[in-house]
Amino acid sequence: MKIFLIFTAILFILGCSTLAFNKAADVQKIENVVYKKIDGQSLGGDMYIPNLAGNKPAVVVVHGGGWTNRSGKMEGLSTKLARAGFVVYNITYRLAPESRHPAQMNDVSDALAWLYQHADKYEIDSSNISGWGYSAGAHLILMAGLDRQDAPQLRSIVAGGTPADLTRWPNSPLVLKLIGEPMAKAKTEWQDASPVNHVTKNSPPVFLYHGQWDTLVEPEQMALMADALKQKDIPVETYTVNFLGHILTYAMAGSAERRGIEFVRAHKASK
Template sequence: MRVLVGILAAGLAGCAQHSVSTMSDSVDSTNKIRVGYEQTEAIRFSPDDWPQDLYGDLYIPDYEGLKPAVLLVHGGGWEARSRQDMNAQARRAARQGFVVLNIDYRFAPEFPFPASLHDTQIAMHWLHDQADTLRIDPTRISAIGFSSGAHLVSLMANVAGQGGELDRPYGGLTTRPHGVIIGGAPLDLLKFSGGRLVEQYLGGTPLDIPEQYALASPQWHLHDNAPPHFLYHGRNDNLVPVEHSLDYAAALASRNIEHEVYLMRWRGHATAFITAQRAIDKGLAFLRRIP
């Protein structure tokens, strides 16, 4: 793996918008700011006729003027966990000046793919609809996710405005984030040879329904106008191997899409999430640098 990371880093050297870093970095270039914020819990963002009422926690930074915003989407294998998992990341983003909507979504197997994608899309629409009220800059609404949540925000970002079946009827250009921060992300589901979580989410094995696996994979929807991405990943992740992020970064580089990769030494899947503070700070700094 060390050789693979070295090859990727060398291949991206010379392009200012592409970089690979590790937890050994000694220079903190996050340019963090600190502000107060107000928090409102359990705001319903789903429409009245939605199959399940969905809620999010809203964080509003305490300063004047238009503010950037982020949508937060938790992990849990598309079947479990809750938005409370992302509370620390929500507070971190709010203290750094971002309006935050930290959401729940529907779970498989009761609601298989693409239900959770639709939930993520309507949450983005809600943020845009509330932009005037919340003093959000509608051109700077980004998205953050971990694990299955990272899969959802990256998939939403790549299909937005492209007119395909996942872009209808809940997508559109409004659901394209200004930038994306994704951690431990399963980005090409065809890389999984099996496993209960992916199979119950998609409705079968990769041998039975390879077209469904490709349809649900963010990497298969990449295009030249995809938004900038910040990826972080544990180098020892055995649940979602680091090759998901490395191969995705190579695909971003081939399309000259602005991105950064932050590899976390000695981290697995869970530990990369638990110790993600610096990764999130670097990701938020990345969002602030996007024009």
């Protein structure tokens, strides 16, 4: 009985904190908003728009799935972000092995450019657009957002379970599908497809989170990415999700997501 009461109290506290965190206006969802057509495909995503007056900050959300599928649809996170006051564009991209790197990165970059171009239509503050991805999506938003050169700069990036240095997995079948050639024959391409090699002095601030027990994308990948950012003096925060692996961190990382949302808020452009 005592254990039951403790468990009930925990559920009540979690429920109250969730209600407090999500207290916001209703969210309108517009499905399948296309940002480009290529290779016979219409690439787009779902737009989540909070019912708030005036221009709002936005986040482009990028799903995972080992670059080969959409196993992580990011719908729950997109809803959380919208309830927190962000316009969210939860996008799709071309998949490997039918499409090889840099196709996926180019798609994400084109989605970002499209959102900047259509900011007024969706009441978005174009000076406050950020990116968020998990797993393969974290890899892609970092690849597209760390070094945008002449493109509009992201305000911040949140990346979870990030494959940061692909050369650490020379025998990975997933990376092989993405690149199309084994590392022994295409080391330069594997290096070029690694976010750790694309940090510049102009890269946006980054929040990294990772499962402590992640055996698919080892936690050292977060350390490698953080070190690459620190070497260029880019603001970076890291967050370890204790006792969870790769999949469960995607599904249950509420604390990391809350910290990520706070990070994006903290790096908004001031008006």
